[in-house]
Amino acid sequence: xxxxxxxxxxxxxxxxxxxxxxxxxxxxxxxxxxxxxxxxxxxxxxxxxxxxxxxxxxxxxxxxxxxxxxxxxxxxxxxxxxxxxxxxxxxxxxxxxxxxxxxxxxxxxxxxxxxxxxxxxxxxxxxxxxxxx
Numbered sequence: 001x002x003x004x005x006x007x008x009x010x011x012x013x014x015x016x017x018x019x020x021x022x023x024x025x026x027x028x029x030x031x032x033x034x035x036x037x038x039x040x041x042x043x044x045x046x047x048x049x050x051x052x053x054x055x056x057x058x059x060x061x062x063x064x065x066x067x068x069x070x071x072x073x074x075x076x077x078x079x080x081x082x083x084x085x086x087x088x089x090x091x092x093x094x095x096x097x098x099x100x101x102x103x104x105x106x107x108x109x110x111x112x113x114x115x116x117x118x119x120x121x122x123x124x125x126x127x128x129x130x131x132x133x
Contacts, residue, residue, distance in 0.1 A: 047115070054111045054122040057084045062109045062124055065090060071105050071130040086111045093127065102129045 015023075061078075065071065065088060073092050079085040086109060093104040108125045 050113065050115060050120070051122060054084055054113060054120070055124070057081050057086055058109045058111045058122055058124045061086050061088050061111075062107060062126060065107045066105075066128055066130060071103075071107075071128065073105075083113045084111050085113065102131060104128070105130055 069076065069088070071090060073090055075087060075089045077085065077087040089108045089110075091106045093106050095104065105128050106125065107128055108123065110121060110123045112119060112121045114120070
């Protein structure tokens with residue numbers, strides 16, 4: 001048996017055309033799958049980065065409510081951080097106390113952007129105390 005195997009390799013015979021075609025087909029399918037896996041991973045990484053930036057914008061706008069922007073009911077929007085557009089909405093929460101010492105405000109921020117033909121949105125919400133005016 002060993003002599004038979006050695007004889008084939010030493011005789012100068014190579015692979016047949018069919019064997020080469022099958023091997024190349026398997027290689028092509030494998031490389032196609034690997035390319036798809038890497039592309040999906042890259043898209044996921046880019047998406048995560050965009051969501052992280054959008055959350056940072058939302059946190060910055062949320063932190064400005066009551067400091068840079070007064071706690072007044074209403075809404076304001078801006079797009080100072082391209083490609084992200086934000087909307088800040090402040091509403092006063094009803095208080096049933098007879099003599100309230102503070103007012104409570106519901107503050108919501110929504111950040112939106114367009115990503116590869118799709119609209120994306122991140123929203124954050126919090127409650128904040130404000131003084132009586």
